[in-house]
Structure formats: C-alpha cells, structure tokens
Amino acid sequence: DNGLENGLKSILTEIKRVKDFGFTQTELDRTKTSSLRGYETMFNEKDKTDSKSLVREYVSNFLEGECIPGIQWEYDAAKNLMPSITLEEVNKMINSWITDGKNCVIVITAPEKSGVKIPNEETVKSIFKSVNATTVTAYSDKVSDKKITDAVPVPGKISKEEMLNADFDIHQWTLSNGAKVIYKQTDFKNDEILFNAYSWGGTSLYSDKDFIAADNATDVISASGLGNYDPVELNKYESNMVMRLSPSVSELSEGFDGSCSVKDLENLLQFVNLYFTQPRKDSTAYNSLLTQISTSLQNRNNNPQAVFSDTLTKAMYSNNIRYQPFTEKDLTQIKLTPSYNIFRERFSDPADFTFCFVGSIAPDEFKDLIEKYIASIPSKGKKETYKDLGIKWQMGNYSKKVYKGTEPKSTVAMIYTGTFDYNRHNRNEMNALTKLLNIKLRETLREDMSGVYGVSCSPQMVHYPKGQYRLIISFSCAPENVDTLMGAALKVIQKVKDGGCDDKDLLKVKELLLKEREANLKENRFWLSVITQGTKDNESISELKDFTAQVNSLKSDDFKKLASLYFNNSNYGTVILYPEK
Structure with missing residues (x-):
C-alpha cells in the first residue's frame, strides 16, 4: 500500500505547479472577495460580538504582541488595501515561502x-527530488459564465397570514403550494x-x-453540485457568499439546516428551490464520494474509540439492522440512481414542509423572496408521515x-433507558436532574477521587414514534x-434517590438553569430550536413563560422522585472500552 507516498507526491506536485506558474487572477479575485466578506460579517456584528472573541484578542496581544485596533479599523484597512493587492505581488512571494524542501517539516502518522x-x-527526500524534476503544466481556473439555473421561478402567493404566537412575536404564513413558513424577527x-x-x-x-x-441520499446529492453547476463550479460560485445549507434525510423526517447573512438570503432561498426542482446526479462526484468513504473506513476498525462508539450504538438500539457499523460491503449499496431517486421523492413536494426562519429579517423583502422561491415550488398537495418501524431502544440489563x-x-458509558411522557415540563425536570448529577459526579469522581478529567450525565429524550429517554453517564479513566x-x-445516584439534594446544590442547579435560559433567550439558535420542535411536537411556545416559576419551585424531594423514576436499575446497561489484553 503506497498511499502515503502517492499522497505526498500529489501534494508536492500541486505545490510545484504553484511555484512554477503562480496563482491565477480569478483565484486571487475570489480569495479577496471571500476575505472581504469575512471582514464585513465581523464588522456588521461589531456591537454584538461575543466576549470570548474579544478575550482571544486580548490573549494574543499579551502573548504575541498582536495589536488590537478594533474591527472598524481592520475592516476599513481591508477595504483600502485588498483592492491594491496584485497577482504579481502575490506570486512574487511564492519563491520566498516555498523551496525545494529545505525549509519543510513533514510529519507522518499512520495506523x-x-x-x-x-x-x-530517504524516501521522502527522493520524492521531493523526483517531483522537482517533473515537468508540470499550468493550472487552468475554469470559471463558468453560465447561470446556476436557466429557469425563472413563477412566484406563488402567501394565501394566509397569522400570528402563531403573540407572546413571542412569531408569525406563520401558509403558501399557495401548501407549504408553511414560520419566522421570528x-x-x-x-x-x-x-x-x-x-x-x-x-x-x-x-x-x-x-x-x-x-440514508446516504443527501450525501450523494450534496456532492453532485446544484442546478447547472457541477461541484467545482458550485464551490467557486459560493465562495463569495456567507451562507451554509445542508439537506438531510433522517429516520423520521427530511429537511434542511442552514444560515446566511442578510445579503445572502436570496441565495439561500434559491438554493432551497433548486434542491426541490433541480438536484444534480454527477457520476464523477459520486465516485469521489465513495472513495472518500472507503478511505475513512479502512482504518476505522483500528480506532478504539470508533469501535467503542459502534458497540455502544448497537447496544442501545437492540442490535437493529439500521444501527450497525458501516462497512465496505454497505458501500456497495450506495447506488447513484437509487439515491438520486430517493432524494427526489423526499423533496418532491413542499406541501407538507414547514420552513422556519429566525434572525435579522426584513418582513417586506422576506415576503417577496418567499413568494419567489418557496411558494413557486410545484406542489401536488401530497401529505406524508413517518412509519413506526418498531425500532426498540434496549431495555433490561446488559453489559458489553x-x-x-x-x-x-478505558472509556465508560452507563446507560439508563425507559419510557418518557414527552412534554416541556418533564423535559425541564430531566434537565434539572442531569444538572444536579453533573455537579455531584464531578465533585466525587474528579475532585474527590482524582479518577477522571471529565465526567458527564447527558439526557436524550424523543417524542416520536414513542416517548423514550436515555441517561448516559460517560467518562474516561x-x-x-x-x-x-x-x-x-452508582453511589452518587443512590444518594440522590435517598436524599435528594441539599440547599447548596439546589441553589446551584436553579442558578445554572436560570442563567442558561437567560443567555439562550438572546440566541437565534435557541429560538429556531424552540419554533421547530414546538411545531413538530404540537406544543405551545407560550409554555416558555412558565420556565422560571417551574425552576424556582423545585425542591429536594423532587430530585428524589426524579432520580428514582429515571435511574431505574431494571433498565441499566454498560459499555466499557479496555485496552487489548
């Protein structure tokens, strides 16, 4: 297997290409535009910058003497200086930065x-010598002059406007093709x-x-480009956008997750439209994807954490066929046309889709864009739901x-599983319980026993197809x-079952929950989750107003009851990683 040598040759060949011919003007132009967009984004958030970002600048200033002129100065400097940077100047720097290997350090890791x-x-040196003696041709940066799509959407209409939740100013539109749009400005x-x-x-x-x-349909389609653009063309087209969009197909649903700047909202919505109307099927990209997956699989079974994770998943899902480790044999079942057809089926009709948006939205402009790109997607009014496949979470006792x-x-996972009455009140109680457990486990296992660097108790709660929960205590030691x-x-858990918590820990839990909620209420990501999950679960978003009262009403006896309910020893399993004997 000469993969390491071949990989090194490929990298050095591209480096030589740059050294011999330099970059192209179009490459430089895209880089400058992308860099300026990055500065623009930081500048636009100058009064909303997270404290941790400022702290990083202070640390760099203290440790490295890096100046802190502020984003206003940096953005102005970038706007003034970036246009004046020429291709000749950039290419002149190549020879001083890239040599024939004399100033190069290569670190090789292998299984x-x-x-x-x-x-x-000696082999590495000979590869350098061989590549340096090779004749290479200049890179041709082909930039497409075609549009991403030739189709012009015929705008639909917003057939119904309503206030979904007046308490939190959340609006809902029903579109002429049946889709729903929910947004919060x-x-x-x-x-x-x-x-x-x-x-x-x-x-x-x-x-x-x-x-x-x-299960792999969206990977196949995402790798294939979009509309008229193949993957390379699409990557170049997107380079000046501050935008992210990913389609997905999970066990019970399909959909999108994304984000964008205000300026790129139209691009985001156009891409959504094209995933419905013009997804691509690209055999070259498909073969490349399979090669990447195959490469990642080759050494997976030699990775202890990967094997542990696979064993844990199999155990938690009762060894169900859909939760098995992915293998080379499975790779042969990812077929281009079937995956493409499945994607088209999942994204064939917007009538039963709900689109949720949160952020700096200008309603009037937003309305025009929604009618142009989302309401225009053809629809047959098709409505679907998921199918309960009877996939069981492992109950009872087990040890792997x-x-x-x-x-x-060693890595340890201690898993408690059971049925769950899924509602907001019970989820809040579960989160309070895990906050207490994290405090007590950290005190005991890390601070008192010095046995771990970190320990966590994490909850998983699902509503569909049936209400279930998992509590997973994990640590390495x-x-x-x-x-x-x-x-x-186990003694920490039993102590909570027997005595709940003292006043000091009760206060800590309440403070953590309230402080976390206070911060979340100012985060777009929190509100997007609230809206999406609230509509999925048919829950009133107004219930958020009850959170503070519920937290403040918590008592020690509540934790006794909750620990006894959820840490049920009859449904307790363990998965443990040890070094080979």
Whole structure:
C-alpha cells in the first residue's frame, strides 16, 4: 500500500505547479472577495460580538504582541488595501515561502497495520527530488459564465397570514403550494439569519434493502453540485457568499439546516428551490464520494474509540439492522440512481414542509423572496408521515466490553433507558436532574477521587414514534479504576434517590438553569430550536413563560422522585472500552 507516498507526491506536485506558474487572477479575485466578506460579517456584528472573541484578542496581544485596533479599523484597512493587492505581488512571494524542501517539516502518522508502507527519510527526500524534476503544466481556473439555473421561478402567493404566537412575536404564513413558513424577527445579531425546514417521512418509508441508499441520499446529492453547476463550479460560485445549507434525510423526517447573512438570503432561498426542482446526479462526484468513504473506513476498525462508539450504538438500539457499523460491503449499496431517486421523492413536494426562519429579517423583502422561491415550488398537495418501524431502544440489563488498542485508557458509558411522557415540563425536570448529577459526579469522581478529567450525565429524550429517554453517564479513566469509579457513580445516584439534594446544590442547579435560559433567550439558535420542535411536537411556545416559576419551585424531594423514576436499575446497561489484553 503506497498511499502515503502517492499522497505526498500529489501534494508536492500541486505545490510545484504553484511555484512554477503562480496563482491565477480569478483565484486571487475570489480569495479577496471571500476575505472581504469575512471582514464585513465581523464588522456588521461589531456591537454584538461575543466576549470570548474579544478575550482571544486580548490573549494574543499579551502573548504575541498582536495589536488590537478594533474591527472598524481592520475592516476599513481591508477595504483600502485588498483592492491594491496584485497577482504579481502575490506570486512574487511564492519563491520566498516555498523551496525545494529545505525549509519543510513533514510529519507522518499512520495506523499500526500490516501492509501500510511508511516512507522513511530517504524516501521522502527522493520524492521531493523526483517531483522537482517533473515537468508540470499550468493550472487552468475554469470559471463558468453560465447561470446556476436557466429557469425563472413563477412566484406563488402567501394565501394566509397569522400570528402563531403573540407572546413571542412569531408569525406563520401558509403558501399557495401548501407549504408553511414560520419566522421570528430578532435583533440578537445584525447580520444573521438561521433556517430550518422539515417534513415527516424520512428513511422510515424505505425497506431495509433500500435503507443505505436512502440514508446516504443527501450525501450523494450534496456532492453532485446544484442546478447547472457541477461541484467545482458550485464551490467557486459560493465562495463569495456567507451562507451554509445542508439537506438531510433522517429516520423520521427530511429537511434542511442552514444560515446566511442578510445579503445572502436570496441565495439561500434559491438554493432551497433548486434542491426541490433541480438536484444534480454527477457520476464523477459520486465516485469521489465513495472513495472518500472507503478511505475513512479502512482504518476505522483500528480506532478504539470508533469501535467503542459502534458497540455502544448497537447496544442501545437492540442490535437493529439500521444501527450497525458501516462497512465496505454497505458501500456497495450506495447506488447513484437509487439515491438520486430517493432524494427526489423526499423533496418532491413542499406541501407538507414547514420552513422556519429566525434572525435579522426584513418582513417586506422576506415576503417577496418567499413568494419567489418557496411558494413557486410545484406542489401536488401530497401529505406524508413517518412509519413506526418498531425500532426498540434496549431495555433490561446488559453489559458489553470492548478490547481494542494498547493505550492504557478505558472509556465508560452507563446507560439508563425507559419510557418518557414527552412534554416541556418533564423535559425541564430531566434537565434539572442531569444538572444536579453533573455537579455531584464531578465533585466525587474528579475532585474527590482524582479518577477522571471529565465526567458527564447527558439526557436524550424523543417524542416520536414513542416517548423514550436515555441517561448516559460517560467518562474516561485508567483501566484499573473502572470498577471503583463506576461504583462511586452508582453511589452518587443512590444518594440522590435517598436524599435528594441539599440547599447548596439546589441553589446551584436553579442558578445554572436560570442563567442558561437567560443567555439562550438572546440566541437565534435557541429560538429556531424552540419554533421547530414546538411545531413538530404540537406544543405551545407560550409554555416558555412558565420556565422560571417551574425552576424556582423545585425542591429536594423532587430530585428524589426524579432520580428514582429515571435511574431505574431494571433498565441499566454498560459499555466499557479496555485496552487489548
């Protein structure tokens, strides 16, 4: 296996191409435009910058002497200086930065695996010499002059406007094609719009035989470009945008997740439209995707954490066929045409989609864009829902041990599972319980016993197809300390079951919950989640107003009751990673 040598040759060949011919004007132009957009985004948020970003600048100033002129100065300087940077100036710098290897340090990491050929120092030097003696041709930066689409959307209409929630100023539009749009205008950020969309169905509507093709459909389509653009053309087209958009197909639903600047809202909506109307099927991109996945799989079974994670997933989902580790054999089931067809099916009709937006939205302009790009998507009024496949979360008691790797380190997962009455009140209680457990586990396992660097108790709660929960306590430690630390964790749980919590810890939990909520109420991401999950779960968003009262009403006995309910020893399992014997 000469993959390392071939990879090094490929990289050095491209470096030589740059050294011999330099960059092109179009490459420089895209880089300058993209860089200026980055400065513009930071400038637009100058009065909404997170404290941690400012702290990083202070640290750089203290440690490295980096000046702090402020984003106003930096943006003005970028606007003044960037246009004057010429291709000749950039290419002149290449020879002083890139040599024939004399100022180059190469670090090679590789798996301990038979058949992997690791080049030694002499081999690396010979590769440098060989590449430097090779004749290369100049790179041609082909920039398409065609449009991303030739189609001109015929705008639809907003057939109904209503206030979805007056308490929090959340609006809902029903479009002429049946789609729903929900939006909340905020001023938390000056130049940020977050986006999410969903429709019920997902991979649950496909047989086990077609599951892998369905599960990987969005990867295949996302790699293929969009509209008239192949992947390379699309990447160049997007380079000057502050935008992110990802389609997805999960077990129960399909949809999108994305974000953009105010300036790029139209681009975002146009891309959404094209995923419905003009997704691409590109065989070259498909083959490249399969190669990337295959490469990532080659050493996965040699990675202890990957094997542990796969074992944990299998255990939690009762060894269900849809939650098995992905293998080379599975790769053969990702077919271009079937995956493309499944994507077209999942995104064939917007009538049962809900599109959610939060951020610096200008309603009048937003309305025009929605009618142009979302209401214009053809619809047959088709409505679907997911199918309950009976995939069971593992109940009862179980124990799995994984022996992999040589590092003297173990990873532990302690899993409690059960049915869950899914509503906002119960989710708030669950979060309060895990806050208390995290405090007590950290005090005991890290501070008192010095047995772990970190420990966490994390909840997972789902509504559909049936209400279920998991509580997962996880930590890493020395292998010889596994049993002692697990015993200590169980004692922490039992202590809460028996006595709840003292006044000091009760106050800590309340402060953490209230402070976290106070911060979340000023975050677009929080509100997007609230709107999306609220509509999915048919919950009133006004229930958010009850949060503070519920937190303040918590008592020690509540935690006794909650711990006894959710840390049920009858539905308790463990998965533990040990080094190989």
